[in-house]
Amino acid sequence: MTSFLTDVLITAGKLEKVNLHEKISEIQKEITKLKYDVKDFMDDNYVEFTSKLTKDQHLVSKGEKLLEEMNALQKKIDTQVKVELSGSTKELKTLSQALKESNIMLQLSNQLLTLHECIKSVKNYQEEKRYVDAAETLCHMQTILYNPQTDLRDLDIYTAIEEEYLNLYTSFLSDTSMLLDERISWTGVDDKDAKTVTLNVKNEVDDMQDLIHGLHHIDNLSSHLHKFSVTLMNHMISPIINDDCSVYVIDEKVFTVEILNKKKLPGYKSVLYNLELLFKFLYQHFQFTIHDDRTFLKEIQPHLLERLSTSLKDDCISRITPTSSADLKNFTPIVQAINDFQYFLVKIGFITNDQLFLSEYTKNIDKLLIRKICQDLLAKARTIMKKDLHDCITYEPQKPLEFPEDTYDYNEIKAYKKLSDDTFQLPKCQISTSARETLNLARYILDEACNSSDTCAMQLFYTCRNVFEMYAGLVPEHHRKFLETIPQQVAMFHNNCMYLAHHLLTLGHEYRDKLPESLHNLNLTFADQVLILRDVGSSCFLEHMKYQRNIIFDILKESGLSALGQTSELHPSTERAMRQCIRQLELLKTVWVDVLPVNIYCRAVGCIMNSMVEDLIIRVISVEDIPADVATELVTLFNMIVKRAPQIFPVHQKIHQHVRKWEKFLELIQVLGASLKEIEVRWDNGKGPLAREFTAPQVKQLIRALFQNTERRSNLLASIK
Numbered sequence: 001m002t003s004f005l006t007d008v009l010i011t012a013g014k015l016e017k018v019n020l021h022e023k024i025s026e027i028q029k030e031i032t033k034l035k036y037d038v039k040d041f042m043d044d045n046y047v048e049f050t051s052k053l054t055k056d057q058h059l060v061s062k063g064e065k066l067l068e069e070m071n072a073l074q075k076k077i078d079t080q081v082k083v084e085l086s087g088s089t090k091e092l093k094t095l096s097q098a099l100k101e102s103n104i105m106l107q108l109s110n111q112l113l114t115l116h117e118c119i120k121s122v123k124n125y126q127e128e129k130r131y132v133d134a135a136e137t138l139c140h141m142q143t144i145l146y147n148p149q150t151d152l153r154d155l156d157i158y159t160a161i162e163e164e165y166l167n168l169y170t171s172f173l174s175d176t177s178m179l180l181d182e183r184i185s186w187t188g189v190d191d192k193d194a195k196t197v198t199l200n201v202k203n204e205v206d207d208m209q210d211l212i213h214g215l216h217h218i219d220n221l222s223s224h225l226h227k228f229s230v231t232l233m234n235h236m237i238s239p240i241i242n243d244d245c246s247v248y249v250i251d252e253k254v255f256t257v258e259i260l261n262k263k264k265l266p267g268y269k270s271v272l273y274n275l276e277l278l279f280k281f282l283y284q285h286f287q288f289t290i291h292d293d294r295t296f297l298k299e300i301q302p303h304l305l306e307r308l309s310t311s312l313k314d315d316c317i318s319r320i321t322p323t324s325s326a327d328l329k330n331f332t333p334i335v336q337a338i339n340d341f342q343y344f345l346v347k348i349g350f351i352t353n354d355q356l357f358l359s360e361y362t363k364n365i366d367k368l369l370i371r372k373i374c375q376d377l378l379a380k381a382r383t384i385m386k387k388d389l390h391d392c393i394t395y396e397p398q399k400p401l402e403f404p405e406d407t408y409d410y411n412e413i414k415a416y417k418k419l420s421d422d423t424f425q426l427p428k429c430q431i432s433t434s435a436r437e438t439l440n441l442a443r444y445i446l447d448e449a450c451n452s453s454d455t456c457a458m459q460l461f462y463t464c465r466n467v468f469e470m471y472a473g474l475v476p477e478h479h480r481k482f483l484e485t486i487p488q489q490v491a492m493f494h495n496n497c498m499y500l501a502h503h504l505l506t507l508g509h510e511y512r513d514k515l516p517e518s519l520h521n522l523n524l525t526f527a528d529q530v531l532i533l534r535d536v537g538s539s540c541f542l543e544h545m546k547y548q549r550n551i552i553f554d555i556l557k558e559s560g561l562s563a564l565g566q567t568s569e570l571h572p573s574t575e576r577a578m579r580q581c582i583r584q585l586e587l588l589k590t591v592w593v594d595v596l597p598v599n600i601y602c603r604a605v606g607c608i609m610n611s612m613v614e615d616l617i618i619r620v621i622s623v624e625d626i627p628a629d630v631a632t633e634l635v636t637l638f639n640m641i642v643k644r645a646p647q648i649f650p651v652h653q654k655i656h657q658h659v660r661k662w663e664k665f666l667e668l669i670q671v672l673g674a675s676l677k678e679i680e681v682r683w684d685n686g687k688g689p690l691a692r693e694f695t696a697p698q699v700k701q702l703i704r705a706l707f708q709n710t711e712r713r714s715n716l717l718a719s720i721k
Helices: 004-008 015-046 053-084 086-127 131-145 158-183 205-217 221-242 268-286 298-319 325-329 330-346 359-363 366-386 435-450 452-479 482-487 489-511 529-557 572-592 598-621 628-648 652-658 662-672 676-686 689-693 694-707 711-719
Strands: 185-189 196-201 242-249 252-262 289-291 392-395 406-408 412-416 427-434
Touching: 053 289, 053 452, 086 131, 086 158, 086 268, 086 330, 086 366, 131 158, 131 205, 131 662, 158 185, 158 205, 158 427, 158 572, 185 452, 196 221, 205 289, 205 689, 221 268, 221 298, 221 330, 221 366, 252 694, 268 298, 268 330, 330 359, 359 366, 366 435, 366 452, 392 435, 427 435, 427 489, 435 452, 435 489, 452 482, 452 529, 482 529, 489 529, 489 572, 489 711, 572 598, 572 652, 598 628, 598 652, 598 662, 598 694, 652 662, 652 711, 662 676, 676 689, 676 694, 676 711, 689 694, 694 711
Parallel strands: none
Antiparallel strands: 185 196, 196 252, 242 252, 392 427, 406 412
């Protein structure tokens, strides 16, 4: 093909507009001809798929030459022509626009031909195992196809070429992934029960390196590295850290981890040594650069380091952290072994000097020691609190505090002050052995704090506080089922809380002067926890009292008292219900009387009995008609309660002090068996015992229910005001 540029530029600096127009027209004709040739060729190859392979090189050469001449001509027009043809601006713009349109067509034709060459090259590179060249060519194709400034998408053939590219990409990815899996293979990772796992590295390093570089170029290496790291962690590193293993290398290419005993924990020396062997193997077989200065080991680090660090800290190093000052002296060689392992990882390029992830254990061992001690103490406290509550002992009040019998004020006026021996004493009761063990543990922690450094003493003190916070939260939850249904256990828990709260009142003062001086100015107290423990114990006990009261209410609901006044005689189930209620209270006496302090026992049982008595009173006084026989039977049943109920209290005669409605209940029995005259006497114009317990409307209601309408009844009702 003759040079169009030579023909157009006849002499340097002299152009004729007519000649220029003619030459541009000739170029347009050549481009149009080339466009149709390229279209036919691309249609044959990517639409009709007929073989036209001999024509492609000629078209590529022709297109490239035209493109060069178009660029030269465009440059000439933009420089010399604009100056010399300044008088023909409009015509020049028209010619320039036509040239640009022709240039766009030429660029599209050239891009299509380049894509075709890339497609051929990718196939050849794959056959020749030139994975990096194939990957780079695919990236070049992607740049052309998805360039937002190109008009390729407007061509009908674009879809066919894009499909061809995607097929090539998928095929390349599949082939390289399969080949890489052949070169880095695992055995035993798919079997959960397998005790032996191997990592087998095949072929030469260069071949594997090309595969990895190829995957990197197409941005698909990260998923392979993540999969490799997860398998390495789950099936090799984790067993090395957590199980008794044997680690060895076969023929320098097969790394094997054999689990000997899953129940036996390995020593730290064995763990670090085996991990070092594993990373040496990786360094030996994957010692190549992927991109820039990023080696294979550096590339897998983001996928592996965090899990490796966490597992080593939690599952290995934490097991050997000292638990006492004596153990701390023997920790120096362990620190050295840990540092040696970290520096080895730096040497092979897995981590940098800024990523020494185990340094917190080697630099802050004092803090780790006290943290470990506190964790162990809290774990011991948790174990104690989960013990059965019914394993109990009897708590006896301590020796009474002695106070001077008399003192003198500033005016030398003699004042006698006598306190009871029971002042500031926790009364006799039963407590769980676990409660005493909890208090003893707290004292042990405070004793340790007294002999520790300032920082350790502070942490130990707050660990002691945490023990009591744990008791208030853990015990009610752990023993919930028993505390809701078993009276003895809920009483024991109540006593435990009161026992601990009682000692917490003075525990802080007892140890304040023994703790390091730097802590003396701090508010080291347990007083705020006293209310918490008392509230937890009381709330739990009150809930159970409601539970017991509801049992009695349910019994009374099922008794014949619900139908009182509707029949001429009392229902047979009424007597059974009365006896059942008393037996329920007697059962509480059996399980509570020797467990609870006497005053708490009397108040608790008295409250439940008072609810029962009050319910009986309400049921009777709300009835509009009580036949005489029914009234007689009620008197008999209620007298049975009067006979047996006082025996539930240690001092029978003091039942009226614990059951507020007891006197009212006795008065109701009197009314049920009394005549109108006797009622009038007990009312005594609103000043008698009946008036103290019942209001005038209630007395009138009872009279109307018990007696027929007679003149005497009317006179009595009129007198009650």
